[in-house]
Amino acid sequence: MNKNYVTLGEFIINNQHDFKYSSGELSRLINSIRLAAKIVNHEVNKAGLVDILGAAGDTNVQGEDQQKLDVYANDVFKSALINGEIVCGITSEEENDYITIEGKYNANDNKYVVLIDPLDGSSNIDVNVSVGTIFSIYRRITPLGMPVKKEDFLQKGSEQVAAGYIVYSTSTMLVYTTGNGVNGFTLNPATGSFYLSHPNMKFPESGNIFSINQGNYPHFPKGVKDYIKYCQEEIEDRPYTYRYIGSMVSDFHRNIIKGGIYIYPTSSKAPNGKLRLLYECNPMAFLTEQAGGKATNGFNRILDIQPNELHERSPIFCGSIKMVEKAESFMLKYKKG
Numbered sequence: 001m002n003k004n005y006v007t008l009g010e011f012i013i014n015n016q017h018d019f020k021y022s023s024g025e026l027s028r029l030i031n032s033i034r035l036a037a038k039i040v041n042h043e044v045n046k047a048g049l050v051d052i053l054g055a056a057g058d059t060n061v062q063g064e065d066q067q068k069l070d071v072y073a074n075d076v077f078k079s080a081l082i083n084g085e086i087v088c089g090i091t092s093e094e095e096n097d098y099i100t101i102e103g104k105y106n107a108n109d110n111k112y113v114v115l116i117d118p119l120d121g122s123s124n125i126d127v128n129v130s131v132g133t134i135f136s137i138y139r140r141i142t143p144l145g146m147p148v149k150k151e152d153f154l155q156k157g158s159e160q161v162a163a164g165y166i167v168y169s170t171s172t173m174l175v176y177t178t179g180n181g182v183n184g185f186t187l188n189p190a191t192g193s194f195y196l197s198h199p200n201m202k203f204p205e206s207g208n209i210f211s212i213n214q215g216n217y218p219h220f221p222k223g224v225k226d227y228i229k230y231c232q233e234e235i236e237d238r239p240y241t242y243r244y245i246g247s248m249v250s251d252f253h254r255n256i257i258k259g260g261i262y263i264y265p266t267s268s269k270a271p272n273g274k275l276r277l278l279y280e281c282n283p284m285a286f287l288t289e290q291a292g293g294k295a296t297n298g299f300n301r302i303l304d305i306q307p308n309e310l311h312e313r314s315p316i317f318c319g320s321i322k323m324v325e326k327a328e329s330f331m332l333k334y335k336k337g
């Protein structure tokens with residue numbers, strides 16, 4: 001291995017001063033996420049052994065119930081964050097409501113809340129296709145010393161102090177931003193450490209990959225249909241390549257490296273889209289902008305949307321800036337009002 005390698009642990013310490021509120025807590029928080037990512041990675045890698053080791057709902061040899069992987073991932077991230085003693089509240093795609101941390105230590109004195117999608121794309125697990133974890137971190141807006149409130153979680157995405165994802169794939173990677181660009185770290189399974197493999201990740205200005213579930217085509221808005229036709233036209237650098245894994249983290253990760261656009265629009269079946277504003281759209285939008293790309297709901301910047309509900313959904317168009325602007329121009333043609 002190159003002797004100039006940098007581990008994620010070293011990187012966090014070396015870059016702590018770049019963060020404007022730096023007091024070490026955010027670094028400890030990202031360390032807790034790093035730990036949970038390794039544990040979940042281990043379990044995700046065993047998923048193919050389900051027939052041998054037992055499926056969700058079975059009882060294992062120790063007499064413990066086997067959990068579904070998304071529930072397991074949720075528990076691991078929650079435990080790592082709570083035991084790290086650095087958060088005052090958590091909310092998750094897997095939970096009905098936000099969690100306050102009672103008991104062991106005075107969590108109400110902590111500044112940060114974490115919003116998490118513990119295992120995104122989990123329908124891909126059974127078929128050995130990559131999945132991911134998405135996280136988003138805000139400073140609380142209610143006073144220190146009080147239990148957190150819903151409003152601490154319902155902040156605009158532009159208020160995020162950090163966001164990132166873990167992609168569990170041929171390699172497992174952790175990619176994150178604290179508002180000073182995007183950096184990617186690859187897990188070396190031999191040493192159990194993440195190493196800086198993708199410094200300063202940037203979306204190419206344009207690309208030739210479009211990702212959208214075209215099975216829903218008949219239900220899409222006219223602007224989206226027209227953009228798909230545009231992508232398929234045989235002219236200039238088109239037709240573009242079509243790639244859709246169905247695991248947002250994986251589709252996004254490919255696009256940030258190669259250049260492309262990811263779209264999950266509204267449809268007549270899902271009038272607000274499918275993806276969750278707090279757990280999926282906002283963190284990916286923050287990463288997108290930090291990587292020089294663009295993320296909108298087709299008309300407005302994702303990070304400017306004021307959330308009203310923890311599980312609110314939003315359409316999303318994100319990726320290479322020129323591709324997103326082109327898609328927006330088609331949406332605008334049919335904008336009502």
Ligand code: AHM
Binds near residue numbers: 093117121248274
């Ligand atoms: P999930 O949070 O229930 O896993 O759903 C999110 C996933 C995204 O990762 C993916 O891009 C999208 O749902 C795929 O949805 P569809 O099957 O409708 O194309």
Ligand code: MG
Binds near residue numbers: 093117119120121280
């Ligand atoms: Mg999800």
